[in-house]
Amino acid sequence: MYSDTSHFARLCPAILSASLTNPTTHYGRTGMARIGVISISDGRDYVHAGIAEFINTTEDRLVAALTAAGHTVVRGSAPVSDNALAGSVARSVAAAGVDLTVLHYAVWAFPHFTMLAAGATPGPLLLLSNIDPVQPGMVGMLAAGGALDQIGRAHTRLWGDPADPALITAIGTHATAAAAVQSLRGSTFGRFGGRPMGMNTAVANTDQWQRLFGIDVEEIDQWEIVRRAELADPAEAKAAREWLEQHTAGVHYDGDKLTPELLERQIRSYLAVRELISEWRLDFSGIKGQPELTQYFATMDITEAFLNDPYDWNGPKQPHICATEADMDGALTMQLLHRIAGTPVLFADVRHYHADRDIWDLCNSGQHATWFAARSADPAENLAKVHLYPEVFFFPAGGASVHHLAAPGQMTLARLTRLDGDYRMQLMLGEFENYDAATNEALMKQSTWEWPHAFARLDAKAEDFLSRFGANHIHAVPGDHRAAVRAACELLGVRLDEFAR
Structure with a gap:
């Protein structure tokens, strides 16, 4: 078993230096949202002259608070006090590529200025009123909102x-949601292989994706993974295998389903998919795997785990969202959650409900991102809890199953599903739990022990969940991100279907 953090730093110093100085460096979030702020004023010259200083002072406070929260703020060049300014200021702010435009009402404001500014603003709008009783900003917001x-x-x-702080957090939540939604538009999903094992919930309508989300789908045959894996650098595959042998809790070779050669084949598959992602400019992806690759080549567990991780043997990297079984709606859910939370996203089967404990075993056929083992900014802490075990009888081609138990903590769990063709976001809060070692082992052995597990206590009654949930796969990110998911769904026009006890 490997657990010496200092040795890991000597092997790959960039990982620890980046993660310790900036824990979010490799979690997929390179900054907070870009927020435009445009203050709307009174159109009467003499009134505007008398209130301009008050507007600017109030806007200064707003901008300072948003900036202190980590956002990039793009200010309008001046408060809007005539028709021409309404259009020109809004166009200038929009051209800066903001995720969300805040129309700010510190005073009574002519409503048609809002209409003109909105017409020049293609992105999401948030109307914000102050609560100073001296100036009727609330009246201005209501008049503009009604229009x-x-x-x-x-x-x-x-x-x-x-x-x-609650107001600034709320603005930030809407801006994060807007940025997440905008990131989908113009993106490309890479679908390696077709429908796995007759799984209808893994297949989406590409026209519907383009219309609702602005996403293109690139179909890539799994043969490309096989072909390119044979061409991958054998020296890197060997070095990566040795890295895994040294830094995971154990690579448990059995001479049959898991050998050094099979593990290197899985690593070469990862290198092949990374190459294809770069070549096709894929933003997120999914790999069918079953049954062709899992019966005749190797499982994609190493590939999928380390694509979703914020690191590999070469150091820190951005997670690339990749769904098992080429689950399109699963990958889309994961990509949205990743853009909101900035972390890796769990992909799991809803495997079993332990009624005596009121917990669910969220278990997947060999792949969870290793980051979930400890959710640490230090990769060594995560890998020290990860075992690579031989694949089970479902997968005769063999390879390593990435085994660990997800670390405890609050989770947002979600899944985009379709009801009679219309998308809905099924959303709930939950807690991942760990127990003593003997209990953890006993619970994992009730299903497929070699696979990764997460023990989840959901904020949902079992009978309600099993009656309504529209897929076999579910996805999770740490923390409570429900407000941002709700805001994103509102922007997308997707109905919310929330679970609660």
């Missing part, structure tokens, strides 16, 4: 003092 309602322009409304 937008009349033409069907979607928007969000918030109100409060910029000094209130």
Whole structure:
């Protein structure tokens, strides 16, 4: 078993230096949201002259609070006090590539300025009113919001003092959701192989994806993985195998289903898929695997685990969301959660319900990102809890199953499913739990012990979940991100289907 962090740092110093100085460096989030702020004023010259200083002071406080929260703020060049400014200021802010535009009402504001600014703003809008009783900013927001309602322009409304952390958090949540949704548009999903084992829930309508989410689907034959794996660098495959042997809790060769040669074949498959991702400019992907690769080549467990991880044997990297069994709606859910939370995303089967404990075993056929073993910024801590075991009888081609138990903590669990052709986001809160070693082992051995597990206590009654949940796969990220998921669904026009006890 390997657990010496200092030795890991000597082997791959970039990983520890990056993770310790900036824990989010390799979690997929390179910064917070870009937020545009445009203050709307009164169109009467003499009134605007008398309130401009108040507007600017209030906007200064708002911008300072958003900046302190880590966001990049793009300010309008001046408060909007006439028709021409409404369009020009909004176009300038939009051109800066903001994720969300905040129309700010510190005073009474002519509503048609909002309409003109909205017309020049292609992205999401948030109307924000102050709560100062001296100036009727709330009146301005309501008049503007009503006008937008009349033409069907979607928007969000918030109100409060910029000094209130809850308000700044709420704005940030909407901006994060807007950025996540925008990141989907114009992206490409790589689908390696077709429908796995008759699994209808793993296949989506590409026209619907393009229309609703702006995503293109690139179909790539699994033969490309096989072909390119044979061409991958054997020296890197050997070095990676030795890295895994040294830094995981154990590589348990059996001379049959798991040998050094099979493990290197899995590693070469990872290198092949990385090459294809780069060549086809894929933003996220899914690999069918079953039954062709799992029967005649090797499982994709190493490939999928380390694609989703924020590191590999070469050092830190951005996670590339990859779904097992080429599950399209699963991959889409994961990509959205990844863009919201900035972390790797768990992919799992809903394997078993332990009624005596009211917990679910979320277990997958050999692949969870190794990051979930400890959820540490130090890869050594995660890998020290990971075992590579020989694949079970389902997969005669063999290879390594990536075995670990997910670390405990609060989780947001979600899945995009379809009801009569329409998308819905099935969403709930939960807790991953760990127990004493003997209990953990006993629970894992009730299903497929060699596979990775997460013991989840869901904020959902078992009978409700089993009656309503629309897929066999579920996905999770650490923390409570339900507010951002709700906001993203509103922007996408996707119905929410939330579970609660």
